[in-house]
Amino acid sequence: MDVVKDDLKQQVEYLQQQLHKQEKMASLGLLSAGIAHEIQNPLNFVINFSKMSVKLLEDLQDIVDNCTDKLDENDVADMQDISADLKENLEKIQEHGERAISIIRGILLHSRGKAGEMLPTDVGQLVHEYVWLSYHAMRANDKSFNISIKENIQENMPKVMVVPQDLSRAVLNIMNNACYTVKERTGIEGEDYKPAIEVTVALTQDGSGNGELRVDIADNGMGMTPEVKAKIYENFFTTKPAGQGTGLGMSITHEIITKNHNGKLLVESEPMVGTTFTFIIPVKIAR
Numbered sequence: 001m002d003v004v005k006d007d008l009k010q011q012v013e014y015l016q017q018q019l020h021k022q023e024k025m026a027s028l029g030l031l032s033a034g035i036a037h038e039i040q041n042p043l044n045f046v047i048n049f050s051k052m053s054v055k056l057l058e059d060l061q062d063i064v065d066n067c068t069d070k071l072d073e074n075d076v077a078d079m080q081d082i083s084a085d086l087k088e089n090l091e092k093i094q095e096h097g098e099r100a101i102s103i104i105r106g107i108l109l110h111s112r113g114k115a116g117e118m119l120p121t122d123v124g125q126l127v128h129e130y131v132w133l134s135y136h137a138m139r140a141n142d143k144s145f146n147i148s149i150k151e152n153i154q155e156n157m158p159k160v161m162v163v164p165q166d167l168s169r170a171v172l173n174i175m176n177n178a179c180y181t182v183k184e185r186t187g188i189e190g191e192d193y194k195p196a197i198e199v200t201v202a203l204t205q206d207g208s209g210n211g212e213l214r215v216d217i218a219d220n221g222m223g224m225t226p227e228v229k230a231k232i233y234e235n236f237f238t239t240k241p242a243g244q245g246t247g248l249g250m251s252i253t254h255e256i257i258t259k260n261h262n263g264k265l266l267v268e269s270e271p272m273v274g275t276t277f278t279f280i281i282p283v284k285i286a287r
């Protein structure tokens with residue numbers, strides 16, 4: 001009798017813990033949706049004012065063009081150079097503002113728990129794009145930093161059915177960690193160490209419209225101890241200094257691969273050798 005009681009008690013405790021975790025995640029979702037929503041408005045101002053400024057600049061240019069005979073030739077040339085630069089800058093503000101808006105839309109979509117739609121996707125192209133997006137994002141903070149990135153992407157792959165915005169987020173999360181770890185190791189070992197990341201994409205098909213997609217992302221960074229490796233899919237688990245990691249990247253990636261795509265996410269890692277993340281997902285070949 002006591003054994004049954006203990007068992008029940010454990011189950012109740014387990015369920016209570018799960019409930020608590022879910023409540024935490026739900027309030028995090030609400031919080032991020034709230035923040036995302038609030039940021040949309042000022043961002044719209046940024047974008048619209050930069051659009052308006054481009055128009056004003058064009059008007060100003062017209063006025064200058066109409067009185068070139070009254071001005072010094074060199075001054076006119078300078079003005080034209082400056083206004084061309086200004087226009088370019090304003091367009092950059094607009095472009096990146098719009099990028100931020102689209103990221104926020106993605107957050108809003110995710111935090112509402114709305115499942116993404118499976119769409120015919122060129123997975124080779126998707127992986128390629130997000131690998132380089134991550135690389136450039138890291139280089140934006142440190143221009144001197146170089147990694148050798150090798151891509152083995154199977155050629156002439158047919159499109160397959162996946163949720164593109166989810167899969168790209170998964171690739172980005174894994175790549176961001178890979179870039180971070182090779183950078184960290186560079187800081188420790190210096191010149192002798194050659195940071196490298198290798199990405200492989202392959203698709204096997206059975207001839208009746210079913211396939212298996214395999215993506216490997218291997219880095220030669222710091223690697224992980226078995227203790228760290230055991231925790232990477234937990235929400236908020238991070239070994240990064242405060243402000244550099246939220247510890248959500250791999251838990252989101254795990255959910256995307258295993259739940260949203262019925263796939264498997266595997267990891268091999270050895271300290272001071274490197275880490276390889278592999279995801280394998282069953283896919284339908286798009287017609």
Ligand SMILES: Nc1ncnc2c1ncn2[C@@H]1O[C@H](COP(=O)(O)OP(=O)(O)OP(=O)(O)O)[C@@H](O)[C@H]1O
Nearest residue numbers: 177178181232238239240245246247248249250275
């Ligand atoms: N390629 C890797 N090499 C070494 N350690 C890794 C690697 N990928 C993940 N880790 C470990 O797993 C932890 C959790 O990773 P995760 O991406 O979930 O969070 P994070 O990178 O710390 O923060 P963020 O939420 O910003 O992604 C990391 O802090 C790190 O310790």
Ligand SMILES: [Mg+2]
Nearest residue numbers: 173177249250
């Ligand atoms: Mg991460």
